[in-house]
Amino acid sequence: MPSTQHAIEITGLNKWFDDFHALKDINLTISQGERVVICGPSGSGKSTLIRCINDLETHQSGEIIVDDTQANIGMVFQQFNLFPHLTVQQNLTLGPMKALGLSKADAEERAMKFLERVRIPEQADKKPRHLSGGQQQRVAIARSLCMSPEIMLFDEPTSALDPEMIAEVLDVMTDLADDGMTMIVVTHEMGFARKVADRMVFMDGGEIIETGTPKEFFSTPKSKRCKLFLEQILQH
Amino acid sequence: MRLNTFYAVFSLLLLTGCASTSNTWGWYVINPNTPSGLANIKFLLNGFGATISLSVIAALMSMAIGLFVALPSISQNRWVRLPSRVYVEIIRAIPLLPMLFWVFYGLPVIFKSMGLNISIDPFWGAIITLAISDSAFTAEIYRSGIQSVSKGQTEAAKTVGLNYVQTMRYVILPQAIRRILPPLANQFIYIVKMSAFASVIGMQELTRRANELVVTEYRPLEIYTLLILEYLVLVLIISFGVRWLERKMDADESK
Ligand SMILES: Nc1ncnc2c1ncn2[C@@H]1O[C@H](COP(=O)(O)OP(=O)(O)OP(=O)(O)O)[C@@H](O)[C@H]1O
Ligand SMILES: [Mg+2]
Secondary structure (H helix, E strand, O other): OOOOOEEEEEEEEEEEEOOEEEEEEEEEEEEOOOEEEEEOOOOOOHHHHHHHHOOOOOOOEEEEEEOHHHOOEEEEOOOOOOOOOOOHHHHHHHHHHHOOOOOHHHHHHHHHHHHHHOOOHHHOOOOHHHOOHHHHHHHHHHHHHOOOOOEEEEEOOOOOOOHHHHHHHHHHHHHHHHOOOEEEEEOOOHHHHHHHOOEEEEEEOOEEEEEEOHHHHHHOOOOHHHHHHHHHHHHO | OHHHHHHHHHHHHHHHHHHOOOOOOOHHHHOOOOHHHHHHHHHHHOHHHHHHHHHHHHHHHHHHHHHHHHHHHOOOOHHHHHHHHHHHHHHHHOOHHHHHHHHHHHHHHHHHHOOOOOOOOHHHHHHHHHHHHHHHHHHHHHHHHHHOOOHHHHHHHHHOOOOHHHHHHHHHHHHHHHHHHHHHHHHHHHHHHHHHHHHHHOOOOHHHHHHHHHHHHOOHHHHHHHHHHHHHHHHHHHHHHHHHHHHHHHHHHOO
16 A cells, blocks of 8 residues: 655646647656556657656656655556667666676576566577567566666556557556555556556646546546546447 | 679770780789789789778778767757767868868978977878768768667666666667668778878878889789779678678577
């Protein structure tokens, strides 16, 4: 369960791409251990918001305060973004060795631990392109975990996957949630959201339109836009 | 294939040469069976050392300068990009020969006005000019190679804590190298050919030696034919090397 300690505090955040106002006055506080699922139509600013949190995008006004004890933020991308020229194991050891200064042996031990956690230790010596999409995304999750993050960001981690591979990735994410990781997940997998989320955030047009527990959110959405979105997405 | 075509053309030339009764061809000038012919051949072939070292050093310098110019050129910040852009546009626009004259004859004047007594010897004058002139092209090769690696790679590297240098060193350049090496090797062929210009500032490489021999022997046809052959051999060897490299990279790729 989320604690009362804040992990991330976002206040009055505004982001422009040239003249395009992509994020409008975003206020959002996330507690340590909280699982937040962000959804909303395409172009609503979901990716931009989580990319601002880990500095992949700059913002023009407002503040994003990440608690000192939560400074390591991992990220999982829709397109995996594994390093194609390295083996699975090397993908996992690069950060720990170069950024954390671990020895090769320690980094490899850590890599194997997390490969086991995402259930693919036998793929360690392969190049990413020889793995299925689901396996690649699990490697990407393990790569993030190797950096001992306090917070994990997921940007539509299953959108690029064939349907039969979605479950294996969501299972790994559910395990993580059960272990108490602070997670911010952009996804349209509403089954996962129902099961895992402490809080739902609905965005549209660069704004947070509403937030609520999954229960409130799915049964009695307050705004019209949110209702419409849920109808569309749950039809499929 | 290319070799065969060359042999065909070359033997045709020889045949027409032999067929004509006049003294169009006089191969004696480089006939290795006569002492003077042998000496002449040795004199010509001795230019290989200079041509090769000129080209190799200039190419290495060009690769270093090119990287130095290319890295800012992929910045998000236009003011960081600007100097690289200007450098590439200007250097690319200057023909090699005038630049060579400027460096060799002009630059020492500037040095002198600054109270420095630096003369530029033909070897280093040629190398610096070749390297700078070529660096505009290598910079562009690096830039397009680096930009061929998706932005997601840089972002992923950042999320696992790598800094700029580490990201370049371990993530971007190893991937970009596949796009960079083949055109870079082709650029090396260019340098080899352009190194002939070093002859005009007195560098004793292949072309200069051929010129000097022509002046004493009055046999331009044979000597320049051999000169062309010398460059051809050099370039073909490099081409084969490039081909080999590409095959090896493809093989590594499919591992
Ligand atoms: N680098 C960029 N330059 C200009 N505009 C951008 C850039 N990145 C995003 N945008 C714009 O900002 C808006 C929000 O984009 P964002 O990617 O955050 O949406 P999203 O909610 O993640 O959508 P999707 O579900 O399609 O991933 C979009 O209109 C998009 O076109
Ligand atoms: Mg998105």
